[in-house]
Amino acid sequence: MTTQQPLLVFRWGIISTGEISKAFVKDILLDPKTRGVQDVVHKVAAVGSRNIESAISFVGKLIDTDERTKVYGNYSGVYNDPDVDVVYIGTPHTFHYQNAVDAIKAGKHVLVEKPATTNAAEFRSLVDLAAKHGVFLMEAMWTRFQPIALAVKRVIDEGRIGAPVLVHADLSGDFDIENLPLTHRILDPNLGGGAILDLGPYPLVWAIIALYEHPANRRLKPMVSSSMIKTPLTGVDRSTCFTLNFPELAAQAQLSCNINVPSQSISATLRFRNGNILIPEPLYRPKSFTVQYFDRPSSGKVQREETTHFEVLGGGWHFQADEVARCVRDGKPESSVWGHDKTLLEMEIFDEVRHQGGYRLPEEAI
Numbered sequence: 505m506t507t508q509q510p511l512l513v514f515r516w517g518i519i520s521t522g523e524i525s526k527a528f529v530k531d532i533l534l535d536p537k538t539r540g541v542q543d544v545v546h547k548v549a550a551v552g553s554r555n556i557e558s559a560i561s562f563v564g565k566l567i568d569t570d571e572r573t574k575v576y577g578n579y580s581g582v583y584n585d586p587d588v589d590v591v592y593i594g595t596p597h598t599f600h601y602q603n604a605v606d607a608i609k610a611g612k613h614v615l616v617e618k619p620a621t622t623n624a625a626e627f628r629s630l631v632d633l634a635a636k637h638g639v640f641l642m643e644a645m646w647t648r649f650q651p652i653a654l655a656v657k658r659v660i661d662e663g664r665i666g667a668p669v670l671v672h673a674d675l676s677g678d679f680d681i682e683n684l685p686l687t688h689r690i691l692d693p694n695l696g697g698g699a700i701l702d703l704g705p706y707p708l709v710w711a712i713i714a715l716y717e718h719p720a721n722r723r724l725k726p727m728v729s730s731s732m733i734k735t736p737l738t739g740v741d742r743s744t745c746f747t748l749n750f751p752e753l754a755a756q757a758q759l760s761c762n763i764n765v766p767s768q769s770i771s772a773t774l775r776f777r778n779g780n781i782l783i784p785e786p787l788y789r790p791k792s793f794t795v796q797y798f799d800r801p802s803s804g805k806v807q808r809e810e811t812t813h814f815e816v817l818g819g820g821w822h823f824q825a826d827e828v829a830r831c832v833r834d835g836k837p838e839s840s841v842w843g844h845d846k847t848l849l850e851m852e853i854f855d856e857v858r859h860q861g862g863y864r865l866p867e868e869a870i
């Protein structure tokens with residue numbers, strides 16, 4: 505017999521009113537029952553923007569007036585609002601650290617957009633601060649919480665496709681950089697511009713699922729080698745390739761990201777001894793995956809293919825919100841699906857990639 509959890513009404517404070525904050529809020533306000541969630545509902549208790557007009561317009565467009573969402577022309581109002589349980593941070597990369605520090609010091613749980621910080625030292629310091637204040641902290645690595653990622657993980661764990669050998673994954677996007685203002689977050693080094701910090705988390709998440717999380721890897725960190733091509737427009741990385749070596753598995757990941765070419769139709773191929781898993785674009789929210797089984801181990805000859813499709817109501821950002829709510833309800837300091845170790849690994853890999861590529865951000869908080 506299963507015991508029914510009482511319904512949790514989880515109250516979000518939203519920091520900033522840009523594109524991702526809009527997408528996140530639209531998703532969390534969808535009826536959770538449409539994705540089979542019975543124990544949690546999300547409410548937007550407060551929205552903070554640098555500009556009060558923007559907060560008012562955001563709430564007017566996206567949130568039912570019955571919700572009585574409070575608006576602030578700053579972020580501190582949200583941090584200090586007693587009706588807010590958790591703060592969602594949707595500002596550009598280089599502000600994540602300070603925004604998270606402010607929220608945590610106000611005693612709020614935090615979900616911070618990817619990349620959680622601009623470097624590993626900043627994230628380590630957030631982990632310590634969150635522990636000191638007894639609050640939950642997670643990077644918004646939404647792809648890892650989508651049903652498709654959970655299903656791919658099940659296929660790997662079930663073991664029929666054997667041991668992992670090689671992961672190829674790329675997330676590219678044509679941002680038309682020649683015609684973008686140099687102050688756009690994708691180009692501006694002051695906002696952490698370039699491919700690695702913005703797009704890099706997505707090829708990496710599939711390598712983490714297939715290789716880092718593989719039980720035979722024993723959570724060992726990979727060795728990193730990489731190269732970058734920078735754009736002369738602002739000096740941020742236009743194209744980055746990075747390779748991760750997992751000696752314990754004798755396996756590698758070849759990952760790439762680029763801000764001025766379109767993505768590829770098959771964006772990731774996870775190669776195993778007895779078969780492959782193919783993941784189509786967009787790599788951050790694929791709608792299907794295909795498992796190819798070989799006729800015998802290592803033959804490369806596909807005997808059978810199975811494609812699984814996923815229908816999701818909304819953009820797919822709500823699954824991570826459900827995880828945050830449940831972790832907070834259960835008193836957990838971090839998620840077991842996307843815990844602090846994985847964000848730290850991500851940040852350390854990106855530090856090394858930037859070091860090897862000679863890309864130092866103008867101002868890193870730590």
Ligand SMILES: NC(=O)C1=CN([C@@H]2O[C@H](COP(=O)(O)OP(=O)(O)OC[C@H]3O[C@@H](n4cnc5c(N)ncnc54)[C@H](OP(=O)(O)O)[C@@H]3O)[C@@H](O)[C@H]2O)C=CC1
Nearest residue numbers: 520521522523524525553554558594595596597617618619
């Ligand atoms: N998970 C996902 O799918 C996605 C995640 N992201 C992540 O979200 C973050 C924001 O991206 P996105 O929403 O596209 O960015 P936007 O530029 O659309 O929005 C960022 C918001 O941050 C606030 N802000 C505070 N300081 C500044 C500043 N100096 N310059 C510009 N904006 C500032 C502004 O809100 P206000 O004026 O209201 O204070 C602004 O609207 C990035 O870190 C990115 O990696 C982005 C896209 C998709």
Ligand SMILES: O=C1OC[C@@H](O)[C@H](O)[C@H]1O
Nearest residue numbers: 524618677690702703788
């Ligand atoms: O997270 C993201 O996913 C999609 C990209 O287009 C965007 O720039 C990025 O921030």
